[in-house]
Amino acid sequence: MDLTPAAQVxxxxxxxxxxxxTPEDAAVLAELYRDEALRRWASAPVHDETDAARWLAEQRRGWETGERLAFAVEETGSPGTRPAGNVVLKRRATPSSSAEVGYWTAAHARGRGVAPRAVTALADWAFATFAREGLLRLELLHQVDNAASCRVAEKSGFALSGVLPAAPPAFPVDGHRHIRQAPTAA
Structure with missing residues (x-):
């Protein structure tokens, strides 16, 4: 499967x-990151359009390597709408039985079920797309004090499987690991 952004998955x-x-998303991405809650939970800071362009270039490289497949989430039927969030599948360079799912939701889209729908769609796509490579399990990780992410994980079919100890400076707080197994063949 062609995993370059040009493939327009x-x-x-x-x-x-x-x-x-796409690179054209830089201005709106910088605007979305003005939200304090997004900056608190997101791992990559975006302060302005220059940072946004850098972040977008990293996402493009992720598609080119197949290791980080990030999607802008848009609400359908709203012309000219800003992205409502981001979902990403983080894979290893070599085929593996597991991968990680990450996401964030823009302030204007929170509380409407956008994140669980987007995470579920990404997980379903990942299992269907990478089954031949042996993908059997997806993980969703978040800080223990992020109750909203626990709810998103549960609504998306990811069961809580354990607590991860803090690992400062990158992970200053304990975390939750949620797991979703690949569907079994009928």
Whole structure:
């Protein structure tokens, strides 16, 4: 499967479209990151359009290597809408039985089920797309004090499997690990 952004992988589900981020998204990305909550929970800081362009270039490289497949989440039927969030599949360089899912939701889209729908769509796509490579398990990790992420994980079919100890400076607080297993063949 061609995993470059030029392949234009698009997923649609429950009123959402997931598409690869593009360089044209820099201004809106910088605007979305003005939200204090997003900056608190997101791992990569974006302070301005220069940072946004850098972040977008990293996402493009992730598609080129196949190691970080990030999608802008848009609500369908809203012309000219800002992205409602981001979902990402983080894979290892070599085929592995597990990968990690990450996400964030823009302030204007919180509380409407955008994150669980987007995470579920990404997980379903990942299992279908990478089954031949042996993908059997997805992990969703978050800080223990992020109750909203616990709810998103549970609504997306990720069961809480344990607590991860803090590992400062990158992970200053304990975390939760949620797991979703690949569907079994019927």
């Amino acid at each position: 698009r997923l649609t589900t429950g009123g959402l479209t997931l598409r690869p981020w």
